[in-house]
Amino acid sequence: MSQDNNPVAASPVMAAPQKHRDPLALIVRFQSLIGLVLVAIGGIIFSPRRHGEILFLNPDNIANIVRAVSETGIIAIGMTFVIITAGIDLSVGAVLGLSSVVTASMMISGGFGLIPTILAVLALGIFFGAIQGTISTRFRLEPFIVTLAGLQAARGLALVVSGNQYINISYGEGPGLAPPVFAVLGERLFNNTVPVATLVFVVFAAIATIVLNTTRFGRYVFAVGGNERAARISGVPVSMVKISVYAITGFAAALAGIVHAGQFNFGSANDGMGYELTAIAAVVIGGTSLFGGAGSMVGTVAGTIMLGALANILQLNNITPAMQLLATAAIIVLAAVLQSLVRRREGLGR
Numbered sequence: 001m002s003q004d005n006n007p008v009a010a011s012p013v014m015a016a017p018q019k020h021r022d023p024l025a026l027i028v029r030f031q032s033l034i035g036l037v038l039v040a041i042g043g044i045i046f047s048p049r050r051h052g053e054i055l056f057l058n059p060d061n062i063a064n065i066v067r068a069v070s071e072t073g074i075i076a077i078g079m080t081f082v083i084i085t086a087g088i089d090l091s092v093g094a095v096l097g098l099s100s101v102v103t104a105s106m107m108i109s110g111g112f113g114l115i116p117t118i119l120a121v122l123a124l125g126i127f128f129g130a131i132q133g134t135i136s137t138r139f140r141l142e143p144f145i146v147t148l149a150g151l152q153a154a155r156g157l158a159l160v161v162s163g164n165q166y167i168n169i170s171y172g173e174g175p176g177l178a179p180p181v182f183a184v185l186g187e188r189l190f191n192n193t194v195p196v197a198t199l200v201f202v203v204f205a206a207i208a209t210i211v212l213n214t215t216r217f218g219r220y221v222f223a224v225g226g227n228e229r230a231a232r233i234s235g236v237p238v239s240m241v242k243i244s245v246y247a248i249t250g251f252a253a254a255l256a257g258i259v260h261a262g263q264f265n266f267g268s269a270n271d272g273m274g275y276e277l278t279a280i281a282a283v284v285i286g287g288t289s290l291f292g293g294a295g296s297m298v299g300t301v302a303g304t305i306m307l308g309a310l311a312n313i314l315q316l317n318n319i320t321p322a323m324q325l326l327a328t329a330a331i332i333v334l335a336a337v338l339q340s341l342v343r344r345r346e347g348l349g350r
Contacts, residue, residue: 031286032303043056047316047317067263069305070201073301078252079092079300080286082143083295084292087143087242089143089150092249095129097272099253101167101268102120102267103267105161105267108167109167118258122251126250129246129253133247167267168265256272257272278328285335286302287335310324
């Protein structure tokens with residue numbers, strides 16, 4: 001039948017109406033960038049001055065902000081993959097602590113070189129994450145429960161490895177000393193302005209962005225989070241994708257643990273406490289949907305920096321840590337409420 005003889009195709013009344021983008025959906029999509037701009041403006045307005053200089057904009061202060069968020073930012077990048085699949089990983093802070101302990105122990109007590117240590121710790125993180133993903137997928141358990149148990153397991157292993165003691169890292173040649181090159185993680189490059197930890201964060205974020213936005217695996221991640229049943233029917237290896245995203249998060253936590261040990265020159269079983277909550281906050285503020293199927297690495301990076309800038313502004317004004325936590329909590333709730341409102345208006349949820 002030709003189009004001229006098809007009343008449905010020919011009738012302008014039956015044509016699909018044009019959909020206009022919901023302004024609220026646009027705000028949610030770019031909420032991290034909007035929030036970052038607002039925080040920056042607030043920082044300029046409320047920053048203390050010294051000899052007429054705005055301390056918030058001081059290059060050293062900016063470098064301190066990005067250095068401070070580098071570890072949680074690395075974790076948040078990995079967490080983005082998991083949350084896009086509608087999962088969660090509460091173990092990442094403890095895995096960071098375990099990784100910092102193993103890093104210090106291998107170089108100081110075990111006498112291992114830099115490359116074997118880094119490869120072993122990263123493999124440990126991948127294995128830990130993959131095990132959690134496998135248990136959650138194979139037995140259809142809630143990721144919240146599995147990774148909560150993983151948090152306890154990783155923290156316990158870190159206590160065993162460290163003997164509940166700080167493992168200090170000293171540099172030099174010979175037994176009981178770490179390779180001096182490892183100390184570069186605590187340094188700054190380009191005229192002592194850009195922290196090496198920040199470069200690790202940026203490079204990891206760039207790689208993750210490419211993987212998420214340009215590869216088949218990235219499309220699978222969005223598909224699983226958007227509609228797992230439809231993805232399975234379409235031939236997407238759902239179980240493998242889920243296991244892989246937890247392995248990526250484990251890798252990210254281990255990488256952050258290595259950076260942590262290099263920045264502070266020690267490993268401790270208590271390192272990384274609360275980092276999982278900060279990472280999740282950065283991802284949610286960055287616009288990644290807690291319901292799965294939507295998110296971006298750029299948003300996560302912006303959300304990470306926004307939280308760091310907000311904490312810095314409050315510190316510059318001598319605001320108590322308690323108020324910093326309350327401010328962060330309010331931002332998280334606001335971001336979650338906006339996501340929920342958008343879903344309601346689109347008819348995707350309650």
